[in-house]
Amino acid sequence: MRPTAEQEAAYRRLSERAAPLAKKLERVIRRTLEQKRIAPRGDRLFGRLDKRLTRAVIEEAPRLFYKKRAPVPQIDAAFALLVDCSASMYDKMDETKQGLVLFHETLRSLRIPHEIVGFWEDADRVTEQEAPNLFQVAVDFGSSCASGSGTALLALEPQQDNRDGYAIRLMTERLLRRAERQRVLLVFSDGEPSAADYNDAGILDTCEAVLQARRLGLEVISVFLAAGQVHETQQLTMRNIYGRSSVVVPDVSELPEHLTPILRKLLLKSIF
Template sequence: MTASTDALRQQRRVRELSAAVTRALAADPSIHLRQQHFFKGNQSLASYAPHLRLQPEEQLEFLRGVADSLAIRLQYSDQTLHQSHLPDDPLARLVFDWLESLRTESLTPDTLPGVKANLEKRFYYWSAGFHHAGHTQSALGILLYTVAQMCWSRLMGRPVYEETEDLIEATRASINAELGTALAGLRRDRHNQSNYIPHALAIAHVVARSVEQALANKKKQNTDEDEDEASQDAFALLLDLDAGQEGAIHTAESAQSEVFSALKERYAIFDDQFDRVIYPADSVRPELLEEYRERINQRIAAQHIPFPLLVQRIRRALERPLGERWEWDQEEGLIDGRRLTQLISSPMERRLFKRPQPLIQHQTSVSFLIDCSGSMKVHAETLTMMVDLLCKALERAGAQTEVLGFSTQAWNGGRPYRRWRATGRKPHPGRLNEVEHRIFKEADTSWQHANRAIMALLKLDLYREGIDGEAVQWATERLLAQSSARRLLYVVSDGSPMDSATNLANDDFYIDNHLQQVLGQSQALGVEVCGIGIGLDLGQLYQHALIADLHKGLDNHFIDDFIQSLRGSRR
């Protein structure tokens, strides 16, 4: 067993233990942890509170605080009442939800001293991490951080994080007059959620207005210092626009196809003469593409996502080590044990150290394959924003990107289906629709030149049915034709493959089973395939799967998960 396997097992064990603690404390056996989120059955328990956001490699002593906080909240918070008062503004929503988590934490009974200690340790852990990451160096960061410290201290009756007590003093003094009444109400009404809500809303709206004004002032300055901006705006990535708390995360269904098995897993196509590959942008008026582009630009701007930081995080995720190689004879680094004798014989010698060679970034190709079936229409705008933003960031980070799509040319089979019926309805005919594969952006075309063509994803009359397996096969072939050392394919879909004519003539899981066969082949060819489920878990179909809930905008939990998926297996 390798050290990395040990680490993975330990990490899984840590999470299992934390989920078990939450189940016990909340007296609810349906609670579990999946993809760095707690769930009650299929209902997400994720909190907007930044201090409760899980990291990929969370230590048990700090993860316990998250688990305990969620369990306490299940006991002391009326979620229906809370949801009915959530503000529309993303930042106000974050602060309001954060204050509810802090309220319930403050209600932890004295009979649970261990839980109290875990909660305090978690908040101080977050405080240290936020401060040491440099986020308190900007006006925006220090404002949000100070409000968090003031509210936590008032509710818990505990001192603020000692290391930053002097740092926040000026900001605390400047906002105390505006927040004073609401702050007093937090402690006074913490046992009554209905009475507490107006105070929390008042603070949330004050913070949102202050941040909006700060962003407007910064925009007027129009600076180009990307790295400084990235550091200053890092807190924006903590905004949780996840709408998943209002609905269940479903799982894509999959089962064995009797027809596929009877045919010895040989996929059949009844008639492929009508299949085609198109460039959707060619069928959209340039003026309409420009209008779409402007709409997406406005949506992206409204998210307040610090683009330079996003690029930096992606670049780091794509880096790969050279291996066990060292730079010798260095004046700083790690002591080279082989040269310790020289320290005695030549006291003035300084080149006694070694350093690991820096990480390098292999050329990476990332392809997004979009399911353009009819049910995806409702997600088209947010989906376009997500793909556009990620493509731009990936290219800025040094990766090559491609945006592809797949659908059919007709509903209910089209010409192949009619021909099958006219020729006697041969049993188990295989695929019975006209496949249409789409190229929105080619790998050798930069985002700068293709960003309007990507907007053709908003042409809703292009969305029909979906035959996933052939599309994955096609996208894999395109990736393999590229010279990159690493190839990643993200299949974006809201469910299992669906073509009504093919399903009726074969069975419900015929094209589903073909997809699973193709996924295995793609992985064997060295393509890293990941399913991105829009509002559902594609884990039944894809070995690696992410969940993106797009109902209220771009899900920043998903951005974190996406960046983590770029890391893959470090070798």
């Protein structure tokens, strides 16, 4: 569906607001790349001869060679941003969209392929035999790095229920089809799985889906933009499901600060 003029104008406003944060996040990532490029590459058994030749006398098996500075490394990664579009997100969706714009513009500027997908369950159509789960691809991998590709994410809106474990398993399958070395799933949610016969069991099922994705080689990170005060119970729920790879912040302006250490660690694995 083609974005409306109002959505395009709204996206411009959001991207302008997110620009300073996106630049900050991009600088951190580029600095990580540069540090990887200029990191010492000495103590080798072959290469160029190091000037510190005294080690040939004082060390039993000295490594006297080094390798010259490597070319600028590349990021071999793909990101999937899964967005909880359940009714409980109604008071957090605006803040979540700002976070999505921040990520989209940062990844787009770095030419990192990504997709943004909203999910929810249609409670009106749930039966004993079927629980219809719907997925809305707002940004796809093929066009994610194109100018103006993020506008459609503004069409994501709170709907009804959310069966997080099922959505994470489906996104895991999609990401596993990607050929990149590092594949990252970011789950934007308030950590409250809620659907028919899924309330208490939903937390356990979601946790199992996260563990399964990690066993298959994916990195899974939760992002909860609370749009206000963060309650201790919310933090505990997110930690129980996602472990240490959970980011809970009351305002999107704090997102780069909390997420940067996690992203730096992940991206260092993807650099070649």
